[in-house]
Amino acid sequence: MDKESIIILDLGGCNSQLIARKIRQCNVFCEILPYNTDIEKIRRKSPKGIILTEKVEHTADNISSTCNHNIYELGIPVIYIGELIEHINLSKEDSPKNIENLKDFLYKTCGCVGSWNMTSYVDMSIRQLKEKIGDQKVLCALSGGVDSSVAAVIISKAIGKQLTCIFVDHGLLRKNEADEVEEIFTNQFDVNLIRVNAQERFYNKLAGVTDPERKRKIIGEEFIRVFEEEAKKIGRVDYLVQGTIYPDIIESGVGKSGLVKSHHNVGGLPDHVDFKEIIEPLRDLFKDEVREAGLVLGIPEKLVNRQPFPGPGLGVRIIGDITPEKVKILQEADYIYRDEIARVGLDKHISQYFAVLTNLKSVGVKNDKRTYDYTVALRAVKTTDFMTAEYIELPWDVLGKISKRIVSEVEHVNRVCYDITGKPPATIEWE
Numbered sequence: 089m090d091k092e093s094i095i096i097l098d099l100g101g102c103n104s105q106l107i108a109r110k111i112r113q114c115n116v117f118c119e120i121l122p123y124n125t126d127i128e129k130i131r132r133k134s135p136k137g138i139i140l141t142e143k144v145e146h147t148a149d150n151i152s153s154t155c156n157h158n159i160y161e162l163g164i165p166v167i168y169i170g171e172l173i174e175h176i177n178l179s180k181e182d183s184p185k186n187i188e189n190l191k192d193f194l195y196k197t198c199g200c201v202g203s204w205n206m207t208s209y210v211d212m213s214i215r216q217l218k219e220k221i222g223d224q225k226v227l228c229a230l231s232g233g234v235d236s237s238v239a240a241v242i243i244s245k246a247i248g249k250q251l252t253c254i255f256v257d258h259g260l261l262r263k264n265e266a267d268e269v270e271e272i273f274t275n276q277f278d279v280n281l282i283r284v285n286a287q288e289r290f291y292n293k294l295a296g297v298t299d300p301e302r303k304r305k306i307i308g309e310e311f312i313r314v315f316e317e318e319a320k321k322i323g324r325v326d327y328l329v330q331g332t333i334y335p336d337i338i339e340s341g342v343g344k345s346g347l348v349k350s351h352h353n354v355g356g357l358p359d360h361v362d363f364k365e366i367i368e369p370l371r372d373l374f375k376d377e378v379r380e381a382g383l384v385l386g387i388p389e390k391l392v393n394r395q396p397f398p399g400p401g402l403g404v405r406i407i408g409d410i411t412p413e414k415v416k417i418l419q420e421a422d423y424i425y426r427d428e429i430a431r432v433g434l435d436k437h438i439s440q441y442f443a444v445l446t447n448l449k450s451v452g453v454k455n456d457k458r459t460y461d462y463t464v465a466l467r468a469v470k471t472t473d474f475m476t477a478e479y480i481e482l483p484w485d486v487l488g489k490i491s492k493r494i495v496s497e498v499e500h501v502n503r504v505c506y507d508i509t510g511k512p513p514a515t516i517e518w519e
């Protein structure tokens with residue numbers, strides 16, 4: 089790659105990702121590698137400098153032994169960002185005391201010019217993909233989410249119709265979502281798109297299932313089956329696209345405390361698709377960089393800035409068993425909620441917001457008649473990492489308007505509640 093880079097050797101510090109982001113914001117490409125990466129591998133990458141990040145008791149001596157090699161023999165500037173900078177045996181005038189001085193380290197000490205930006209990165213990726221793929225065939229499972237959309241477009245810009253995208257409508261998407269995805273990828277990007285309308289299939293498999301983890305499993309497995317069936321019709325492909333992004337790479341293998349939810353994106357890897365290699369065009373990018381790349385590629389802002397949407401979709405927002413009728417109720421209520429939030433411009437200030445169809449029916453009155461209908465819950469949270477979250481204090485008048493619209497426009501809903509619980513103890517999704 090014709091790019092200047094900095095390597096962060098991660099000795100267990102929790103701020104590696106933050107520092108990497110800051111470096112990229114200085115227009116210098118930065119990569120995080122495990123502390124024990126082979127020195128020859130580092131050398132081949134020809135970095136302009138090395139940063140060590142950690143928070144525990146390392147000294148110059150034990151850093152070298154922990155890293156399994158003497159990083160100083162690379163002959164490039166090395167700095168340490170952590171609590172114990174005074175222990176490090178490097179030229180003190182070159183070592184910034186905090187990140188504030190990062191720019192000096194990058195530009196003055198390491199001699200970077202700062203030529204990395206998203207437009208040049210996207211251009212370079214397209215060139216490299218074109219070269220790698222040549223005239224071979226590529227298959228992509230398009231979900232309509234940000235990552236798979238950006239991955240599909242970048243590959244389509246490189247190889248055009250050699251790419252086929254399969255988009256499975258599992259019937260648990262938000263209102264109009266499937267049509268919007270189809271419109272963007274066929275009219276705007278001229279991608280080879282196969283849309284599979286598999287709603288009935290999913291509803292049949294899910295009928296009567298109430299356990300959230302079973303729902304997730306069924307949706308994930310059925311998704312793979314549908315995808316495989318369609319892929320079979322295409323025959324052998326050379327590459328399968330995955331929308332893996334940089335945090336997935338860094339975080340893979342890092343031990344997590346107990347499983348709360350299985351949290352898989354719909355998909356995973358199909359067993360019966362004939363391909364020779366996985367291709368991951370976004371594996372170097374952080375989430376906000378993926379969005380930036382999407383904008384550079386001309387993907388509509390509405391799609392690029394989409395809030396996260398779980399792979400199992402509305403399946404984990406309908407409490408209890410799923411029926412087509414319940415999906416319709418939730419789609420309508422959620423649509424009104426999103427419409428009103430966007431109308432008052434709050435959408436840009438909320439990390440995630442959605443409606444939930446609770447399994448609760450209660451008594452109400454409409455047009456002087458007794459009703460016995462569903463309760464819809466609304467959720468809006470602010471979070472940076474989705475591991476913890478705070479509920480948003482939505483203005484009463486906005487909530488009031490949303491509630492009024494939902495109970496008057498959506499059939500079979502006679503009550504609306506607002507969820508004022510943080511994570512923990514609640515999770516963001518209700519299931």
Ligand code: XMP
Pocket residue numbers: 304348349350351352353354396397398399400404440474475511514515516517518519
């Ligand atoms: P929770 O509910 O665990 O959600 O607080 C944290 C974030 O993960 C999303 N989420 C999922 N995403 N498949 C996904 O792709 C899932 O099964 C799943 N469950 C939760 C959730 O929307 C939130 O952004």
